[in-house]
Amino acid sequence: MGAIDPAAARRATEAVPSIPRDAEGPVFKEPWEAQAFAMALALHERGVFTWPEWATTLGDEIKRAQTAGDPDTGETYYHHWLNALERLVAEKGLAERATLARYHDAWDHAADRTPHGTPIELRPEDFRD
Amino acid sequence: MQLRVRALETVLAEKGYLDPAALDQIIEAYETKIGPHNGARIVAKAWTDPAFKHRLLQDATEAVRALGHESRVGDHLTAVENTREVHNIVVCTLCSCYPWEMLGLPPVWYKSAPYRSRTVKDPRGVLADFGVTLPKDTEVRVWDSTAETRYLVLPMRPGGTEGWSEEKLAELVNRDSMIGTGLASQPGKAS
Numbered sequence: 001m002g003a004i005d006p007a008a009a010r011r012a013t014e015a016v017p018s019i020p021r022d023a024e025g026p027v028f029k030e031p032w033e034a035q036a037f038a039m040a041l042a043l044h045e046r047g048v049f050t051w052p053e054w055a056t057t058l059g060d061e062i063k064r065a066q067t068a069g070d071p072d073t074g075e076t077y078y079h080h081w082l083n084a085l086e087r088l089v090a091e092k093g094l095a096e097r098a099t100l101a102r103y104h105d106a107w108d109h110a111a112d113r114t115p116h117g118t119p120i121e122l123r124p125e126d127f128r129d
Numbered sequence: 130m131q132l133r134v135r136a137l138e139t140v141l142a143e144k145g146y147l148d149p150a151a152l153d154q155i156i157e158a159y160e161t162k163i164g165p166h167n168g169a170r171i172v173a174k175a176w177t178d179p180a181f182k183h184r185l186l187q188d189a190t191e192a193v194r195a196l197g198h199e200s201r202v203g204d205h206l207t208a209v210e211n212t213r214e215v216h217n218i219v220v221c222t223l224c225s226c227y228p229w230e231m232l233g234l235p236p237v238w239y240k241s242a243p244y245r246s247r248t249v250k251d252p253r254g255v256l257a258d259f260g261v262t263l264p265k266d267t268e269v270r271v272w273d274s275t276a277e278t279r280y281l282v283l284p285m286r287p288g289g290t291e292g293w294s295e296e297k298l299a300e301l302v303n304r305d306s307m308i309g310t311g312l313a314s315q316p317g318k319a320s
Binding site: 028032035037041048052071082086089100111 | 130132133134135136137138139140141144146148151152153155156159160223234238239240242243244275276277
């Protein structure tokens with residue numbers, strides 16, 4: 001086996017932009033990524049979908065994003081993940097897209113009216129039908 | 130993104146499909162407990178315990194289950210051994226199938242299009258990008274993960290580690306060496 005100098009290896013891979021590298025640190029860039037990840041695991045445990053179903057849907061979302069011009073460097077990975085999650089949830093009849101959109105707007109409204117630094121809570125008046 | 134995730138979580142929780150507390154537990158586990166150190170312990174055990182290594186290569190799912198690693202991914206784990214003759218490297222060309230329980234969540238580059246496509250076409254080129262140069266006559270085998278089968282590379286044990294304990298050996302087993310994009314660290318250079 002050839003010898004490998006870790007420092008040289010790091011410099012070499014940093015010089016090659018095609019394969020992004022990361023440290024072995026925290027894996028989620030933002031909290032929503034962790035939430036989306038955990039939701040998929042939890043729904044799988046409930047038997048909502050199988051891993052092959054998940055892999056097919058996620059792979060399909062990645063391909064779609066690539067076709068639409070996503071650089072697909074791995075940075076946008078959890079965007080694809082969330083797309084796959086919303087799609088499977090709709091396909092399996094757990095939540096319709098219209099419902100998700102309604103809640104999305106309600107959260108948006110709740111965020112708008114909540115003073116900075118205060119936890120955001122959803123209230124009935126946030127739903128504007 | 131944050132709003133979309135909140136919307137999804139709220140709807141699913143209200144309908145009883147999700148328990149927010151369970152989500153927090155999953156996240157905490159992946160952020161603190163599950164990571165490459167799980168796989169490193171398996172590798173170090175295989176280096177020191179020939180019977181375990183045999184079981185690991187025969188049926189990795191069973192071998193790691195016996196050590197208390199129950200796979201919540203519910204798939205099959207296969208261990209592939211690196212030798213002087215064969216070097217194994219793992220990719221998921223479709224998306225990002227990865228042995229989460231053993232290695233934590235995949236690094237960004239593992240999920241990138243260049244890695245997914247180039248590893249199959251030019252594994253030696255990818256290895257060179259990672260600073261790994263193999264002897265010319267070493268065969269490079271590429272394993273494409275699927276949702277059913279995920280791979281753990283058993284890297285070669287570095288020389289000069291005779292008589293080391295499992296704990297000490299595990300420190301030489303870095304994440305990339307278990308994906309096949311790296312080698313185990315040399316003694317004295319543990320990362």
